[in-house]
Amino acid sequence: MKKIYGVIGDPIAHSISPAIQNDAFAHQELDCIYHPFHITPENLNDAVKGMKAIGIAGFNITIPHKTTIIPYLDEVDELAATIGAVNTVSYQDGKYIGYNTDAMGFYKALSDQISNLTEKKILVIGAGGAARAIYFTLLSHGTVSVDITNRTLEKAEALIADCPFEKQSAALTLVQAEEKLAEYDVIIQTTSAGMSPHQDAMPFSIRNLSEGSFVSDIIYNPLETKLLKEAKQKGADVQNGLDMLVYQAALAFQIWTGITPDTTRMKNIMRTTLG
Ligand code: ATR
Structure with a gap:
């Protein structure tokens, strides 16, 4: 049947x-x-x-x-x-x-691109539902160094406090994250800033992004966000939400x-x- x-x-x-x-x-x-x-x-x-x-x-x-x-x-x-x-x-x-195959799928997509993910220093942008799934999944697989930056700092703090896995995480304002962006190996963008019809938006400036870093944006509409375009121009490897x-x-x-x-x-x- x-x-x-x-x-x-x-x-x-x-x-x-x-x-x-x-x-x-x-x-x-x-x-x-x-x-x-x-x-x-x-x-x-x-x-x-x-x-x-x-x-x-x-x-x-x-x-x-x-x-x-x-x-x-x-x-x-x-x-x-x-x-x-x-x-x-x-x-x-x-x-x-x-x-939750959103979380499992994100991890599979990222770990396909990056070896030794557990040893990387990661920054997650955003503290909503998508950020929660991604942050928890990374820590559950043994990556401990994951900071969170969010427009509303309290939400980033609450997310970290709520996560039961071993972690070395700090909550940062967007300005603080902009300043120390060069320290991160992997940056994961989970906010709606840059999503159609707001293609011209970016959550923050990436002027300090280091050349060898990896930037993942979970947005797939458009396939290349302004953030990914700029990250590529600065020599970073990128991945979209597809x-x-x-x-x-x-x-x-x-x-x-x-x-x-x-x-x-x-x-x-x-x-x-x-x-
Ligand atoms: P989702 O389930 O897709 O994660 P959500 O739970 O509504 O959606 O969370 C949206 C996230 O995008 C939040 O982190 C939000 O920041 P605030 O917590 O300060 O609201 C972030 N966000 C949305 N628009 C943004 C913008 N223009 N710039 C920066 N962050 C933005």
Whole structure:
């Protein structure tokens, strides 16, 4: 019987996940379908119960349900529980189990590019939901030297205090981070500054960026943010948000099917869909 997968969110119309996952299912010749479901916050609990009752085999979760879904799941993977956000659910032995492939996908994308990641000195820009997932994931894999800079300093301080893993972290104002930027091997940009339609924005100045550093921006629209353009001009290596997007989808597919999908194919579909 055909297996049904999906993505739930509010709004959901612009999700590119159906195009990617349906292509991957077809490519692997699996009798599966992936459908977008518009679920509002007040319907979330009923929706999860209904999905289980009708046998939805797995689904992704997007804004605004990544945190609020947790109490409605049967089990949550340890990293996802610590982060407090779930973006992938899999039906296993009668249970809905939650994972965070955003975090796992980001780590895979970054560790593919950088060897000895645990020894690097890292700066995370931003202290929102995305920064939380990335910061917790880096520390959970044994990278201890990760500072956080944010427009609102208190949020960076709270994030560090909240993280249960071993760490050597400082919270910095954007001005403080600008001043000591040359000290970092890896800089990870997680804010919406630079995202369409604010392409001309940058979270801070990178005048002190050192030539051999690596700059990762999780934004994928546009594919090259102003920050990445300037970082490249200063001789840094850069990575945009496309790899993270690809791997979060690939890891979800893998959790559901046990099969590693063709990530080059997924990336091409994303590039085409994003224009
Ligand atoms: P997400 O879930 O995508 O991380 P979020 O939780 O709303 O979104 O967090 C947004 C992050 O972007 C915050 O760190 C925010 O800074 P504040 O905590 O000071 O609000 C940051 N941010 C958004 N716009 C920014 C801008 N123009 N310059 C610098 N930081 C910005």
